[in-house]
Amino acid sequence: MAQAEIGIIGGSGLYNMPGLTDTQEIKVETPFGDPSETIVLGTLEGRNVAFLARHGRGHRILPTELNFRANIYAMKKLGVSFILSISAVGSLKEEHKPTDFVIPDQFIDRTFARNATFFGDGIVGHVAFGDPICSVAAKAFEQGCKEAGVVGKLGGTYINMEGPQFSTRAESNLYRSWGADVIGMTNLQEAKLAREAEISYATLAMVTDYDCWHESHDDVTVDQIVQVIHANTKNAQEVLKGAVKALPKDNSNTPVASALKFAIMTDKKTIPAATREKLAIFLDKYEG
């Protein structure tokens, strides 16, 4: 029996979910190591939810140091079929103002020090990723924004940089020339791993700053980001409630639910037993 239907990954400034009731905190073990934090199971709008603080409570883990694989595996182990992520982002366009929400539908990868696949160790798999965000989950966020009465723009490109330093002005202007909308340090690896895990993923990107390209705004600082997040946390939580309410009971009607069907290249007979066992949670439904 699944312990949760919906996973929520809270980013910078969102280390717990006050709206959760009947809560229980659990430590989830995974073959990929420890998730960022203990996970809080609870009920939100009548749905069974699992909440994970991405950087740990107290914000202890750098974007580069995040164990994305353990975080997503833990969600799979709990039975989650949708992950709703919340993240702070810098704006790369005038029209995305601090405190607005954007619901990105594309990513550009500018990272270079991350492990973002469950495959390897004798098994090769390639999932389709042309549409990295689940449209059902994204529309649930859009609905949540409507209900909360906040700006929630559906669609946009999220640049995932390595960090932890913010961008140079030349980089920020380069990303603008690419037509990108927002910039952050964490979401793409989660989206990739969620796809391999056949979990639908979408992110609510809270605009906190204009990065460093805007001539009439100061360059981004953590201080500025924290102020915007604090002013906007209640809104984010309201949006989440609406989104949770809008989600179907599972993602079986989305293409994400069968992402692994044609993904594995490796001859079954050659997959090392330890690797097969480590990935059983993903592969059993196809191989029995």
Ligand SMILES: CSC[C@H]1O[C@H](OP(=O)(O)O)[C@H](O)[C@@H]1O
């Ligand atoms: C707090 S400033 C930069 C930090 O904020 C974002 O984190 P998250 O995506 O977890 O909200 C950004 O990606 C950086 O990790």
Ligand SMILES: Nc1ncnc2[nH]cnc12
């Ligand atoms: N300007 C920015 N660059 C990268 N990550 C961010 N998170 C919030 N603002 C950001």
